[in-house]
Amino acid sequence: MGKKRRKCCYAVARGHKTGIFHNWGQCQDAFRGFSGQLFKGFGSVAEAEAWLSANTPSAPPSAPPPTPAFSSPLPTQAQKRAYEDRDEVDSVASGLKVSKLFSTSSPASPNKTPFASPGAADDVAKEVPVPLAQSVPSNEQSVPSNELPDVPLSSHQQRAVAIVDSGSNVFLTGSAGTGKSRVIKAILSSLRARKFTFGGNRPQVAVCASTGTAAIQLGGCTLHSLAGAGVPRKQEDFEKMWGKRNVLRSLRILILDEVSMLCASLLDKFDEMLRKIRNNNKCFGGIQLVFVGDFAQLGPVLGKQNIDTAFLANEGFVERGLAFEGTMWKAADFQMVELKQTFRQSEPEFLRALNDLRRGFGGTKNVKWLMKKCLIEGDGKKVNVPADATPTRLYSKNVNVDAINSDELRKLKGEKFQYTAKDRAAPVQGYKEEWLIEELRRNVMAPEILDLKFGAEVMLLKNIIGVNGSLILANGSRGRVVGFSRAEIGDKVIGFRREDGKNPQVLNPIVKFYCEGGRTRTIKAEEFDMEVVGKGLAVRTQIPLKLAWAVTIHKSQGLTLDLLEVELETCFAEGQAYTALSRARSTEGLSIIGHYSPEVVKCDYKVKQFYNFPMEPDEEFEEEGWKFDRTGEGMERTWNNVGEDDDGGKGKKEKRPEGEKVVRTVEI
Numbered sequence: 001m002g003k004k005r006r007k008c009c010y011a012v013a014r015g016h017k018t019g020i021f022h023n024w025g026q027c028q029d030a031f032r033g034f035s036g037q038l039f040k041g042f043g044s045v046a047e048a049e050a051w052l053s054a055n056t057p058s059a060p061p062s063a064p065p066p067t068p069a070f071s072s073p074l075p076t077q078a079q080k081r082a083y084e085d086r087d088e089v090d091s092v093a094s095g096l097k098v099s100k101l102f103s104t105s106s107p108a109s110p111n112k113t114p115f116a117s118p119g120a121a122d123d124v125a126k127e128v129p130v131p132l133a134q135s136v137p138s139n140e141q142s143v144p145s146n147e148l149p150d151v152p153l154s155s156h157q158q159r160a161v162a163i164v165d166s167g168s169n170v171f172l173t174g175s176a177g178t179g180k181s182r183v184i185k186a187i188l189s190s191l192r193a194r195k196f197t198f199g200g201n202r203p204q205v206a207v208c209a210s211t212g213t214a215a216i217q218l219g220g221c222t223l224h225s226l227a228g229a230g231v232p233r234k235q236e237d238f239e240k241m242w243g244k245r246n247v248l249r250s251l252r253i254l255i256l257d258e259v260s261m262l263c264a265s266l267l268d269k270f271d272e273m274l275r276k277i278r279n280n281n282k283c284f285g286g287i288q289l290v291f292v293g294d295f296a297q298l299g300p301v302l303g304k305q306n307i308d309t310a311f312l313a314n315e316g317f318v319e320r321g322l323a324f325e326g327t328m329w330k331a332a333d334f335q336m337v338e339l340k341q342t343f344r345q346s347e348p349e350f351l352r353a354l355n356d357l358r359r360g361f362g363g364t365k366n367v368k369w370l371m372k373k374c375l376i377e378g379d380g381k382k383v384n385v386p387a388d389a390t391p392t393r394l395y396s397k398n399v400n401v402d403a404i405n406s407d408e409l410r411k412l413k414g415e416k417f418q419y420t421a422k423d424r425a426a427p428v429q430g431y432k433e434e435w436l437i438e439e440l441r442r443n444v445m446a447p448e449i450l451d452l453k454f455g456a457e458v459m460l461l462k463n464i465i466g467v468n469g470s471l472i473l474a475n476g477s478r479g480r481v482v483g484f485s486r487a488e489i490g491d492k493v494i495g496f497r498r499e500d501g502k503n504p505q506v507l508n509p510i511v512k513f514y515c516e517g518g519r520t521r522t523i524k525a526e527e528f529d530m531e532v533v534g535k536g537l538a539v540r541t542q543i544p545l546k547l548a549w550a551v552t553i554h555k556s557q558g559l560t561l562d563l564l565e566v567e568l569e570t571c572f573a574e575g576q577a578y579t580a581l582s583r584a585r586s587t588e589g590l591s592i593i594g595h596y597s598p599e600v601v602k603c604d605y606k607v608k609q610f611y612n613f614p615m616e617p618d619e620e621f622e623e624e625g626w627k628f629d630r631t632g633e634g635m636e637r638t639w640n641n642v643g644e645d646d647d648g649g650k651g652k653k654e655k656r657p658e659g660e661k662v663v664r665t666v667e668i
């Protein structure tokens, strides 16, 4: 990259604050954590003003009150994500009602529409491939979709709703497929019937989830977005919550799904801030809390543990601990409501195997039964899977996902369009631009080179927000390329190449998403920024898509799938194997590919303690070389409020952590 002219000011056209800033730190505070941020550095104020007026919408969204100036240094590497595919927390608001993002059917061939979408505005391609088409608006207004009739609640689920209606703080839990999400919908209906207000400037109820994908299924937003603190990297970042004080003060009920994916330190900080903002010293400032999730599924993606002390001394914010390990959880005095009946699966043997897997037992007779039924070694295919059906493939690692996707793309006929990312960096003095860009390459989710063809299966890498602030499509949404349209003036510039090398004009992909309604959109280049402590800011501009014939298990949490292939061999995280296998409705539609070893099944010993799971399976489990591995042994996760077991966490004794309140549990 060439040498840049010295910058005298920075303009922010889209951010928490907009305008011209004469200092890079202020500029960063104005856009950091803001979805769709737009900023640029200039050599003169006149240039900045001209650019700003050209890039400021005529009716800009109202900006929150000014945020305080920050003095602490930026976070270290410790803040970088442990998983490459972590959901980006984005700016969203409640209001849109959309059902599951993945269908319960599997994608079929490119020319078929794999997901039924009655009445969908499929204005680009129906049955016939359309290589080039009119651009489909990328800033469309969000419209609430028709709510599908929901399955009736079981008596136990109805009781769960009644407990929430009684006003207690509730932790709604239960194994995968027990209908937790279904109960949330019923709670929302009950609150609507009781005339609670949702949305607007002074909502009484907020519906949130830990990830954008989970949030969109509930028509809500991420907790980060509700709080207004972006993705906090410093303690001071939480001060930004004051900008949302009106909303946060008006809340009476907070419903939070997939709480297992949020860490204790984050919830504790939110608690601290909410008490101040609401001037109420009760937990979360007295808001009634309805937390939902299953800690035996995937947990939070925590910051790396080798946090340097200098960073800590400078008050960097570090993600640590499972949600129930924090002080906030104890203060909330949750009534734990545990759903026991599983609806997703009905085969008793499969349910027994899932039950063992949830507890971290990968070597039981029940699991062996499952492996005998579903394990496919080598490249085999299950006999009962139709030849033209394409199962959703789940892998634990991005490297496997990428290899499969490249292979599938190669098999597709038709011309290849190649998008090359544009990377740029603003290093601090003394640090080189190319070093920063190298760090960006290693960490950013958007691929440097994105190859697409008509019919390619893709996943969205950014949340798409409607002009009224509602979440239209979430990071993680799946879809298929149904055409390409010419880029328009004002689109961000990236490299583009056609396979035949002919017309160099940039073509943006048009994607039909599988969410209910079959939403079709032109996807344009977006910016992915990465801040590195003490080194500066690097930005990649790229089409926010990734090939998705195969997806990571992390992205599959919360889904129900009829036809899937799972690779367990490389599972590494607690709850990962269980999360993957429990997506399947039946063993008929489930293929487990590659090798299986019981050691890949893990359950954090703290989770075992939390749920009072047995530390070892009840039955005789070792046979024919199947070796049981006591999972959780030697786990590194520690949290200062939690004491270790007498045996150093090896799980022989079931002692509750020191000082922890025993939750009141209702098994229904």
Ligand SMILES: Nc1ncnc2c1ncn2[C@@H]1O[C@H](COP(=O)(O)OP(=O)(O)OP(=O)(O)O)[C@@H](O)[C@H]1O
Pocket (backbone or CB within 6 Å): 151, 152, 153, 154, 157, 174, 175, 176, 177, 178, 179, 180, 181, 182, 183, 294, 343, 344, 557, 558, 559, 560
């Ligand atoms: N009362 C019910 N009767 C019949 N089916 C139900 C009932 N409740 C839920 N289901 C079905 O069970 C499946 C799983 O439900 P849901 O996604 O709500 O479970 P969950 O507990 O949130 O699962 P996960 O923990 O995996 O996210 C869905 O297909 C849902 O429609």
